Amino acid sequence: MNVSAEVGVSGDRPDGPADVLIIGAGASGGVVARRLAEAGIRVVCLEQGAWHDRTEYRGAELDWELTARRQWSSSPNIRALPEDYPVDDERSDVSPLMFAGVGGSMILFAGAWPRMLPSDFRVRSLDGVADDWPLTYEDLRPYYERSDRQIGVSGLGGDPAYPPGEDPPLPPLPIGAGGLRVARAHSRLGWHWWPEPNAILSAPYDGRNRCVQRGTCMQGCGEGAKASTDLTHWPRAIAHGATLITGARVSRIETNSAGLATGAHWIDGAGTEHFQRANAVVVAANGIGTPRLLLMSSSEAHPDGLANSSGLVGRRLMMHPFANVTGLFDEQLESWQGHFGCSIESFEFYETDERRGFVRGAKWGLAPTGGPVNAALPSRAGAQVWGADHHLHVRSRLGHGASWGLFGEDLPDEENRVTLSATATDSSGLAAPELQYSVSENSRRMLDFHIEKASESLTEAGAHTIEVDRLMRYSGWHLLGTARMGTDPTTSVVDEWNRAHDVPNLFVVDGSCFVTSGGVNPTSTICALALRAADRMVERRHDQPVVW
Amino acid sequence: MNEISDEPPAAFAALADALVPAAHGMPAASTVVDGNRLAFVVQARPDLADPLAAIVAMPMFDDPATRLDELAAQHPELLAALHLVVVAGYYSDPHVRTLIGYPGQIVRPVSALDYPAYLDEGLLDRVIERGPIWRDPTATGHDSA
Numbered sequence: 248m249n250v251s252a253e254v255g256v257s258g259d260r261p262d263g264p265a266d267v268l269i270i271g272a273g274a275s276g277g278v279v280a281r282r283l284a285e286a287g288i289r290v291v292c293l294e295q296g297a298w299h300d301r302t303e304y305r306g307a308e309l310d311w312e313l314t315a316r317r318q319w320s321s322s323p324n325i326r327a328l329p330e331d332y333p334v335d336d337e338r339s340d341v342s343p344l345m346f347a348g349v350g351g352s353m354i355l356f357a358g359a360w361p362r363m364l365p366s367d368f369r370v371r372s373l374d375g376v377a378d379d380w381p382l383t384y385e386d387l388r389p390y391y392e393r394s395d396r397q398i399g400v401s402g403l404g405g406d407p408a409y410p411p412g413e414d415p416p417l418p419p420l421p422i423g424a425g426g427l428r429v430a431r432a433h434s435r436l437g438w439h440w441w442p443e444p445n446a447i448l449s450a451p452y453d454g455r456n457r458c459v460q461r462g463t464c465m466q467g468c469g470e471g472a473k474a475s476t477d478l479t480h481w482p483r484a485i486a487h488g489a490t491l492i493t494g495a496r497v498s499r500i501e502t503n504s505a506g507l508a509t510g511a512h513w514i515d516g517a518g519t520e521h522f523q524r525a526n527a528v529v530v531a532a533n534g535i536g537t538p539r540l541l542l543m544s545s546s547e548a549h550p551d552g553l554a555n556s557s558g559l560v561g562r563r564l565m566m567h568p569f570a571n572v573t574g575l576f577d578e579q580l581e582s583w584q585g586h587f588g589c590s591i592e593s594f595e596f597y598e599t600d601e602r603r604g605f606v607r608g609a610k611w612g613l614a615p616t617g618g619p620v621n622a623a624l625p626s627r628a629g630a631q632v633w634g635a636d637h638h639l640h641v642r643s644r645l646g647h648g649a650s651w652g653l654f655g656e657d658l659p660d661e662e663n664r665v666t667l668s669a670t671a672t673d674s675s676g677l678a679a680p681e682l683q684y685s686v687s688e689n690s691r692r693m694l695d696f697h698i699e700k701a702s703e704s705l706t707e708a709g710a711h712t713i714e715v716d717r718l719m720r721y722s723g724w725h726l727l728g729t730a731r732m733g734t735d736p737t738t739s740v741v742d743e744w745n746r747a748h749d750v751p752n753l754f755v756v757d758g759s760c761f762v763t764s765g766g767v768n769p770t771s772t773i774c775a776l777a778l779r780a781a782d783r784m785v786e787r788r789h790d791q792p793v794v795w
Numbered sequence: 796m797n798e799i800s801d802e803p804p805a806a807f808a809a810l811a812d813a814l815v816p817a818a819h820g821m822p823a824a825s826t827v828v829d830g831n832r833l834a835f836v837v838q839a840r841p842d843l844a845d846p847l848a849a850i851v852a853m854p855m856f857d858d859p860a861t862r863l864d865e866l867a868a869q870h871p872e873l874l875a876a877l878h879l880v881v882v883a884g885y886y887s888d889p890h891v892r893t894l895i896g897y898p899g900q901i902v903r904p905v906s907a908l909d910y911p912a913y914l915d916e917g918l919l920d921r922v923i924e925r926g927p928i929w930r931d932p933t934a935t936g937h938d939s940a
Contacts, residue, residue: 310839310840313883314839365930369932401907408929409929419911421909427912433918433922434921439922450905457905459902459905460905579896595928620882620883623882633813633814634818637818645895645896
């Protein structure tokens with residue numbers, strides 16, 4: 248990996264204060280930058296990672312399964328690159344996953360692009376747990392649709408798991424031999440299934456290439472077919488005048504005596520400190536990085552951290568406990584190939600049925616099972632065979648698997664939280680985040696139920712062997728809830744438009760703002776919410792308090 | 796293992812063969828994972844060099860199975876590194892790939908105009924016939940269907 252500790256500047260170097268400073272160039276930061284820049288707003292973004300060229304990705308190389316386990320691991324603790332910050336997760340049931348760079352964690356995400364469902368926004372009203380969102384699915388639907396067009400989503404309209412709406416802009420991706428087997432099984436069972444929408448191109452779109460089904464999406468897409476904001480948003484934002492500074496690690500957000508954010512201090516790879524002035528600050532640093540930064544920005548006026556009068560900054564961390572159920576089949580499915588976003592999905596058991604002993608539910612996504620190294624090494628469920636029968640073991644697995652990934656709704660708990668470590672630091676000497684996170688009894692019951700049903704699905708599909716990983720430790724892709732939105736400043740950090748209650752020119756636009764987690768991959772919702780927040784910023788720009 | 800020779804150390808070869816012996820028409824790991832394959836692995840993953848060196852620097856053993864058991868009990872991180880080195884070296888060999896029927900991650904551009912078999916078979920018809928399954932929040936406690 249070509250890691251550069253040097254500062255890189257895309258666009259014109261800022262001269263004077265920015266209209267808006269964005270911290271983080273990932274999914275939500277890219278969406279907001281593009282929208283604001285296209286509206287003529289002067290945007291500067293600080294990103295601690297680098298801008299990666301897709302020739303760096305290893306998917307087409309012989310070593311892809313080797314480097315996927317280190318240099319291109321989704322765990323910052325395993326990669327341990329200078330631009331990563333370590334996360335103390337000793338007291339967490341799940342290890343968080345992320346990527347620092349332009350495009351953020353989208354660089355390594357699978358590309359699955361489901362939306363949250365209408366009930367996800369009303370869990371208090373419907374199920375008597377957690378909280379309702381201050382907006383509805385219908386409020387967000389136009390932003391989902393606009394975002395889908397920006398991203399280039401491939402999928403099939405008409406899914407009866409969702410209300411009617413605009414079809415995805417591109418046809419669905421192939422579901423592969425494994426997807427077809429399981430789809431037939433669900434048809435026999437009378438269970439829901441649908442081709443999964445993916446942020447992966449099934450046809451050329453917006454100057455990008457279509458998917459070549461290499462199956463290495465989670466090590467970076469060498470074709471540029473998988474969406475990430477370095478491809479879909481940043482080039483347009485920069486063309487409209489935005490400035491993106493990479494290798495820039497923000498250490499704190501500054502405020503003035505009027506209670507307004509004035510900009511952010513940042514540190515370059517050589518350790519030199521800088522200050523970027525701005526009239527408004529947008530934090531887009533993910534559900535761990537954002538509360539970490541707000542907590543690091545404590546001051547005399549904000550002794551418990553910035554925007555934290557509610558005491559909720561860092562609390563209510565949700566990471567979607569994840570189980571994996573893999574079926575092995577006699578038939579050769581070539582399941583090393585295909586896109587790694589899910590091929591098909593099922594919402595059969597998504598909505599609450601209290602007879603099951605828990606509330607809420609889980610989305611299922613069917614994924615391929617990797618190459619020969621993955622087949623040979625101990626499986627997620629712990630299966631390993633060495634000695635003469637190793638060869639039979641590999642032959643029975645390589646290309647013969649189909650894996651249901653089960654994302655269960657993770658209800659918010661204030662004891663699940665991000666704090667600042669007293670001992671661990673990043674390469675700039677800044678306090679590392681520390682997690683305290685326990686999987687709830689509701690989540691465990693939910694996963695047990697869904698594991699049983701997913702096993703039934705794969706058995707019906709003809710699997711001769713079912714293997715289960717009941718709770719994957721390295722599955723914390725979805726970092727949500729640590730600066731929740733709401734209308735009451737005593738019980739939320741940002742308002743329904745992502746503006747901090749305490750600091751009127753500070754916005755949080757990443758997954759931190761989630762009120763509840765839903766039970767689906769969240770990037771589609773993160774992008775839709777960010778687009779909605781950016782629209783509001785543009786509409787209200789003349790009412791926005793300014794500093795400089 | 797800072798320098799890779801043409802011939803891997805005897806200790807490595809013995810442990811590799813205990814993990815992946817010749818059987819079922821497949822070659823033993825020691826005949827595949829030569830100096831070139833080891834160099835490939837360590838070049839891709841320089842962090843594996845030290846654990847590999849630590850393993851081969853251990854006192855020689857009589858029974859590789861016993862050494863593997865010792866590693867599992869006392870140095871699981873070294874054993875995990877050994878597994879990865881052996882497997883990555885073995886399955887990156889073209890002949891081994893041919894034997895297991897794995898062509899590598901090949902390029903198959905999506906043809907979006909292909910009519911999917913699931914539509915041809917009517918597999919979505921039953922899903923659609925059931926009607927909406929989403930829960931309508933405006934009809935508290937009831938599904939939309």
